[in-house]
Amino acid sequence: MNCTKCKTKAVIKLPRHHAAFCKGCFNGFVHDQVARAIKSQRMFGKDDRILIAVSGGKDSLALWDILLKLGYKADALYVNLGIGDYSQRSHEKVRRFAEVVAAPLGAMLHTHTVEQEEGAGIRELSMLVHRPTCSTCGTIKRYQFNRAAIEQEYDVMATGHNLDDEAARLLGNVLHWQEDYLDKQGPSLPASVQGFAKKVKPLYRLTERELAAYCVLNKIDYIVDECPMAQGAKTLLYKEVLNRLETESPGTKHTFYWGFLDRSRNGIGNQTAMADKDQTALHPCATCGQPTTAEVCSYCKLMARAKTPSVS
Ligand SMILES: [Zn+2]
Ligand SMILES: [Zn+2]
Numbered sequence: 001m002n003c004t005k006c007k008t009k010a011v012i013k014l015p016r017h018h019a020a021f022c023k024g025c026f027n028g029f030v031h032d033q034v035a036r037a038i039k040s041q042r043m044f045g046k047d048d049r050i051l052i053a054v055s056g057g058k059d060s061l062a063l064w065d066i067l068l069k070l071g072y073k074a075d076a077l078y079v080n081l082g083i084g085d086y087s088q089r090s091h092e093k094v095r096r097f098a099e100v101v102a103a104p105l106g107a108m109l110h111t112h113t114v115e116q117e118e119g120a121g122i123r124e125l126s127m128l129v130h131r132p133t134c135s136t137c138g139t140i141k142r143y144q145f146n147r148a149a150i151e152q153e154y155d156v157m158a159t160g161h162n163l164d165d166e167a168a169r170l171l172g173n174v175l176h177w178q179e180d181y182l183d184k185q186g187p188s189l190p191a192s193v194q195g196f197a198k199k200v201k202p203l204y205r206l207t208e209r210e211l212a213a214y215c216v217l218n219k220i221d222y223i224v225d226e227c228p229m230a231q232g233a234k235t236l237l238y239k240e241v242l243n244r245l246e247t248e249s250p251g252t253k254h255t256f257y258w259g260f261l262d263r264s265r266n267g268i269g270n271q272t273a274m275a276d277k278d279q280t281a282l283h284p285c286a287t288c289g290q291p292t293t294a295e296v297c298s299y300c301k302l303m304a305r306a307k308t309p310s311v312s
Pocket of ligand 2: 286287289
């Protein structure tokens with residue numbers, strides 16, 4: 001098997017693109033897909049300051065690597081959830097990448113430690129408020145990333161969601177016709193109101209397999225295990241189904257998701273309308289000032305409940 005571009009020995013085959021690539025041409029392909037995502041969804045420019053949410057997994061570390069290599073100003077934030085050995089190992093991977101790859105390129109790593117700031121690890125907090133760990137984790141991460149982005153004046157927040165993530169989420173939303181969620185599923189969400197950072201997903205044109213290959217080929221050391229608290233059984237099922245379709249008929253995933261983007265009211269033209277809609281629904285949280293649709297934001301509610309455990 002030879003590289004489709006330069007005819008030297010290929011290291012990876014990409015059936016969905018009817019192509020095979022050597023290491024150099026594969027890196028070129030990956031960088032090109034991200035550059036196209038950034039441009040077509042008007043995510044950010046060379047002067048913008050980007051804050052990446054990193055977990056220590058392949059997607060977020062690959063994203064950090066790619067953005068730096070494309071010449072963007074990208075720092076990262078790691079949220080240490082305090083899940084014993086898992087958090088320790090993932091933190092270590094992030095720290096090493098920050099030192100060896102990011103720092104020499106002028107980028108820095110911010111760290112938020114849940115045990116320090118929220119007063120307990122994620123498991124204990126979830127127990128205190130009687131909520132599933134993943135939902136508590138989601139609330140804290142969303143809140144802390146947005147806060148860091150706003151307080152430290154980043155122009156945009158980037159996450160490592162890939163094509164598999166987005167296609168699986170789309171399938172779930174379509175199966176249940178969750179139109180409100182469909183509205184917010186685009187890879188580029190505007191900074192709707194003062195106090196809410198713009199959010200982008202520059203990896204939406206790349207699959208899980210391609211990102212794992214990118215890490216391996218470029219010696220990016222990442223944590224392979226999923227979070228031990230993760231439930232997400234539904235998402236895994238949707239991914240499995242999509243993978244079966246992809247094997248039978250390569251290109252299914254990207255045709256599905258990109259077709260949605262083409263048709264969606266979520267396109268560039270509609271972002272203003274969405275921002276207007278949010279503007280009327282959101283106002284500052286009575287406790288912390290971050291935008292929310294309720295009187296008090298879900299993070300402040302969570303922390304208040306954690307401090308005064310109910311008798312239930
Ligand atoms: Zn080549
Ligand atoms: Zn609040």
